[in-house]
Amino acid sequence: MDFKVEQQPNYTLIRVLHEKLDTHVAPSLKSELVLISGNGEKNIILDLSKCRYCDSSGLSSILVANRLCKNAGGMFVLTGLNDAVERLITISQLDTVLNITMNVEEAVAMIEKA
Secondary structure, three states: OOEEEEEOOOOEEEEEOOOEEOOOOHHHHHHHHHHHHHOOOOOEEEEOOOOOEEOHHHHHHHHHHHHHHHHOOOOEEEEOOOHHHHHHHHHOOHHHOOEEEOOHHHHHHHHHHO
């Protein structure tokens, strides 16, 4: 299993269990995101605290999640970024587009305030 999905009343939490969010993991993550969104979930938290590396396909899956939530009138929150992944997101200037928190608790609080 590449990730763990936890359904909550106000959101769905997806924890990536791999150290790399790359071409091996990203396609199945994208499929899962589309499925979750198709089931009516509009708030998604993506926890990358186990991730040490992310490539362009990983970034693409993050952007898919963001777009799906936005289109549904919900919120996407990215959390648990390590230095390398955070640097990639900053270089890609996605830190201005995405909701990013330090941990899952902050992400939940952000969704509940919205």
